[in-house]
Amino acid sequence: MTTDRREPALNAGERAMLEGWLDYHRRTLAWKCEGLTDEQLRTASVPPSELSLMGLVRHMAEVERGWFRKVLVGDDPGPIYGTQEDPDGEFHLTEVDTWQEAHTTWQEEIEIARRNTAGFGLDDLSRGKSRFSDEPFSLRWIYTHMIEEYARHNGHADLIRERVDGATGY
Template sequence: MFIDPESDPRADPPPQADERSTLAAFLRWQRETLELKCSGLSPEQLARRTVEPSTMSLLGLIRHMADVERGWFRRGMAQEPATPRFYSDDEPDGDFDGAVADAEVVAEAWRAWREEVEFAERFVADARSLDITFDDKWRGPLSLRWVLLHMIEEYARHNGHADLMREQIDGRLGQ
């Protein structure tokens, strides 16, 4: 196992809770899983591309998820004019391409990710309802409920990638 179950820092979602608490807890668990999969690695290991020809790395996933959080919660739900941190129209894969083995790049990725997670958690906690919406330019009105479910799916998919990358880096198996 990746970690002894007695040492697992993640809190299991509550087996009986209201919808908002349940969704928030499952999303928190997925976020903590990404953090766990990246723990204890050097900048070189975090930046390592282990599934060629893909440019995906654990560091790239951290940067990518910071921008995903920012896009759905800050730009979408909160309607703030927040440009992406790590990619642009000129560099659409900047979140992965810019994930280089440098301690400051790693520190900035974690800072950005934690800031966006903190914003999202506050937004969800303060939202008057899971039924609030914003107009997505491709899908039309999307509810906070939809965004939370989508984020759980997004993290779950990328945590599967993280399992494979971590195994290639140091042999530690997914859990």
């Protein structure tokens, strides 16, 4: 599988531009994970950090769920990987955790996010709350935050991938 990464059109409208950059960064994370084994994807290669590529993908599944389900539409299905005892469970991997499961879960959350955002305009306010604020968020703010979240973690993914197998890229 080769991930198709394209930047949004230079003259796209605001919504198409925001959605385009979000999809670009989603695909960038998938691209950083291509061609690796489950063991490599579970490898925390930048000590003392526990970050791994699979952990980042699982984290972004949680983030997609949090912003596009819990905050945007007010649906709270609960965390995917975290527990009360281990709220950062998405980063704590074992040999039984697989890329197949992590990738499938992440893609499912992305598809739910797309469906949920379809019913909102950029200025429409969220129906749910976040752990950061009791104030509602506009869809525009959520898109911008998600682009920032992915971009930051894609920087982490660059470093992790280079340590795992030497691969670099933009």
